[in-house]
Amino acid sequence: MHTVAVTVADGMLHFELAVAFEVFGTPPTGMADPWYRLVGCGTGAVRAGRFRLEPDHGFDRLPSADTVIVPAWADIDADPPRDLVAAVRAAHRAGARVAALCTGAFVLAAAGLLDGRRATTHWAHTEALATRFPRVEVDPDVLYVDDGSVLTSAGKAAAMDLCLHLVRLDHGSAVANAVARRLVVPPHRAGGQAQFVTSPVPARDDHPLAELLPWAIERLDHPLTVADLARRAAMSPRNLGRHFRSATGTTPLQWLLTQRIRRAQELLETTGDSVEAIAAATGMGTGTTLRRHFNRTVGVPPDAYRRTFRTAPTLGPLGGER
Known part of the structure; x- marks a missing residue:
């Protein structure tokens, strides 16, 4: 069983702590x-915002974990505890x-x-991160960065995105999407395993692309072009590109x-x-084209990807196993 250890220390923010416990602590319905195995690790009872949390283990449990989650740190101007860092x-x-x-x-x-490494954090603190740690390649414009064994996310909702990305890597997209449905959040974007960066989508109903993107997703089996998208959005291709x-x-x-x-x-x-x-169903034309783009984007051929994730349960619309 894969152990996820969440670090618990005074000065951590309760939202990100809750996200980690919610995503990794409860399996989707029908998960075979x-x-x-989720554990909290710290040196004793701590305050996270207005909540009190009692960790299961000390920090000495972290080296035996498979995944370590470090929630948001409130006082970025103060050095984090030495025992936590170590x-x-x-x-x-x-x-x-x-x-x-x-x-x-x-x-x-x-x-x-x-x-x-390339890394990110909340947009309001990217400059501070780059200034204090000049050897870090800080990217302020992304939701999260996957650099293999080290991953970082931007603020709040992006923490959920990163946690769902980890579930997708471990259990596949069907399971990650089932978790997203349970939490009533958008499913994760797919991407490369070596370095994955997801981009935001319009959240406002009045955004110029709010209707276009779902329309395009429903027609992925069609050979859509930029001209097709621009015509549907009633704007020029150049204006469409700027909005995208x-x-x-x-x-x-x-x-x-x-x-x-x-x-x-x-x-x-x-x-x-x-x-x-x-x-054909995804508008890629031929198997050769799909294999080329899939291998370049995901990092493995389609057949190898299928062998890895076909062992996961097939989940229905409400997260139940079909």
């Missing part, structure tokens, strides 16, 4: 495979995957885990490719369709 460093050296939520990145940076860059951080064609790859992942996990059939 073992879920996570334990996080030791856990990483022991082979644990370490993820920081929001300003938890300051703890990882203090431990030296972000030196020479502002809302998603990428171009219309790259966004479409990401959605096609994500859909291909879901079909590989939940159906026995051939790669050729999945290529």
